[in-house]
Amino acid sequence: MASDDGDRDYVQSLDRGITVLLAFDAEHPEPSLAELAQLTGFSRPAVRRFLITLERMGYVRSNGAGRWSLTPRVLSIGQHYTETHALIELAQPHLLSLAERTSESASLATLDGDEVVYVARVPVRRIMSINVSVGTRVPAHATSMGRVLLAWAPPVVVDEVLTGRPLRAVTPNTLTDLDDVRAELSRVRAQGWSIVSEELEIGLLSASAPVRDRSGEVVAALASSTSVGRSDAETLRRDVVPLLVDAADRLSASLGAAERVS
Amino acid sequence: MASDDGDRDYVQSLDRGITVLLAFDAEHPEPSLAELAQLTGFSRPAVRRFLITLERMGYVRSNGAGRWSLTPRVLSIGQHYTETHALIELAQPHLLSLAERTSESASLATLDGDEVVYVARVPVRRIMSINVSVGTRVPAHATSMGRVLLAWAPPVVVDEVLTGRPLRAVTPNTLTDLDDVRAELSRVRAQGWSIVSEELEIGLLSASAPVRDRSGEVVAALASSTSVGRSDAETLRRDVVPLLVDAADRLSASLGAAERVS
DNA sequence: TCCAGATGTACGCTTTGCGTACAGGCTGAC
DNA sequence: GTCAGCCTGTACGCAAAGCGTACATCTGGA
Numbered sequence: 001m002a003s004d005d006g007d008r009d010y011v012q013s014l015d016r017g018i019t020v021l022l023a024f025d026a027e028h029p030e031p032s033l034a035e036l037a038q039l040t041g042f043s044r045p046a047v048r049r050f051l052i053t054l055e056r057m058g059y060v061r062s063n064g065a066g067r068w069s070l071t072p073r074v075l076s077i078g079q080h081y082t083e084t085h086a087l088i089e090l091a092q093p094h095l096l097s098l099a100e101r102t103s104e105s106a107s108l109a110t111l112d113g114d115e116v117v118y119v120a121r122v123p124v125r126r127i128m129s130i131n132v133s134v135g136t137r138v139p140a141h142a143t144s145m146g147r148v149l150l151a152w153a154p155p156v157v158v159d160e161v162l163t164g165r166p167l168r169a170v171t172p173n174t175l176t177d178l179d180d181v182r183a184e185l186s187r188v189r190a191q192g193w194s195i196v197s198e199e200l201e202i203g204l205l206s207a208s209a210p211v212r213d214r215s216g217e218v219v220a221a222l223a224s225s226t227s228v229g230r231s232d233a234e235t236l237r238r239d240v241v242p243l244l245v246d247a248a249d250r251l252s253a254s255l256g257a258a259e260r261v262s
Numbered sequence: 263m264a265s266d267d268g269d270r271d272y273v274q275s276l277d278r279g280i281t282v283l284l285a286f287d288a289e290h291p292e293p294s295l296a297e298l299a300q301l302t303g304f305s306r307p308a309v310r311r312f313l314i315t316l317e318r319m320g321y322v323r324s325n326g327a328g329r330w331s332l333t334p335r336v337l338s339i340g341q342h343y344t345e346t347h348a349l350i351e352l353a354q355p356h357l358l359s360l361a362e363r364t365s366e367s368a369s370l371a372t373l374d375g376d377e378v379v380y381v382a383r384v385p386v387r388r389i390m391s392i393n394v395s396v397g398t399r400v401p402a403h404a405t406s407m408g409r410v411l412l413a414w415a416p417p418v419v420v421d422e423v424l425t426g427r428p429l430r431a432v433t434p435n436t437l438t439d440l441d442d443v444r445a446e447l448s449r450v451r452a453q454g455w456s457i458v459s460e461e462l463e464i465g466l467l468s469a470s471a472p473v474r475d476r477s478g479e480v481v482a483a484l485a486s487s488t489s490v491g492r493s494d495a496e497t498l499r500r501d502v503v504p505l506l507v508d509a510a511d512r513l514s515a516s517l518g519a520a521e522r523v524s
Numbered sequence: 525t526c527c528a529g530a531t532g533t534a535c536g537c538t539t540t541g542c543g544t545a546c547a548g549g550c551t552g553a554c
Numbered sequence: 555g556t557c558a559g560c561c562t563g564t565a566c567g568c569a570a571a572g573c574g575t576a577c578a579t580c581t582g583g584a
Contacts, residue, residue, distance in 0.1 A: 011315040017276030029346035053273040072379035078340035081332045084291035117334040135337030242458030
């Protein structure tokens, strides 16, 4: 029925059920059954079955009237990612001390596809227009964390991210020329850290350094973010980058990383 | 086949698929197919189908060898809870300012069953032995946030939580006598806030105040947490509670709450 | 009162998803 | 080197799980 061939060994109901769960979003925080059916494209009885299932599992709740909403149990799904990645727990003290020493928000992020995902964070003040939290995704090519992660990523991955789709100019300052980005990546690789200024959002300024696992592979980026009003690239480089690199190295060490290879 | 009758309208595959996803935990961060089959009790081919499905959806990744792990995309499921609850976004500035003014961690939590779930948080230093993050759950009866949430919860809910199962003595100080807890709840209701000392963990001390929605219903608790080394109940009451209640009231106001009803 | 729009239910068909059984591959012990 | 014991991948036939159409029911507003 579906066009593709690879339908074998694919569990349709799981996909559909999660699709229903994810249909709850900012635009539809309390959808009705009919609304969900329309959003997902499934029949109303089907959506109803999924809702009943999700309700029994505790992820969804009917508010009496015909409206449904997500329960905080949904958050516990993400906990399993956190639990299974020792890095995140180990990073906590380093994030806290970095945030305290710099009086700025500190973040840890990972690459997923062509996006950077925040996996741990200590916010100090609001710097971005969007509310950054664990799980938030931003385009890799326009952020210091993305630059760090790409700088040491396997060439295949870098190519996928950079040429997979055209590099979007998120702000007027975003590097979008392929050669420029590649040159920047090799600069980052050489100096061991990255500073990006107003490429993701006007007024936003951040610095990142790589975190390595025991095999020396870069598995995460540690970042400190501020705004152009409070600091500037030069100050960041002088005052923050040493702290940042130090914190990243110590975090790497606690992951059992060998001393920096290159 | 399953003993219960209510199997109708229940989508087994959704339940099973999520069960597989949740089988990844601290004890099994990189399970093999066979391991997952054993953990979940499903047949290996079944587990394989779920893994393939989850992999295509981007939640799970095979690490080349026969081991699987969760991807950060799992975190984005929780984002949908955050997105659909305006409260959480609105709370951010209040959490930040509370954390700054008290130099202590600030948290926002909600009741789910007999547990309190952290839904937003600004950590300042590590206070608990476990790493508290958004999604973390703690028993309601032993925490200041739980006391606040129960103090204004419908009697049915309170009864379920308090009599559903015996109140566990998490520490030697935990209130476990039903009458004591009920008395404490009415005290909380009268004074408008709660302080709990070393009932959840030795050395841990926290204060909470209720957050109300526009209908006046208490929908969350705002908390400030510290350790007995850094403060004590009396100091907390004098210095922190006013700030806390003020922040909670302003957050309530931004939710459009009417003035406090009682 | 009646209509519009919603949710709940029944039911028969299809195909999805199931597990058994077998093939193939890797690793380590002897 | 070879065999045993583990694993993952695949085939296949069967049962039932999940499907959507069609209809009943309820609610609120005109």
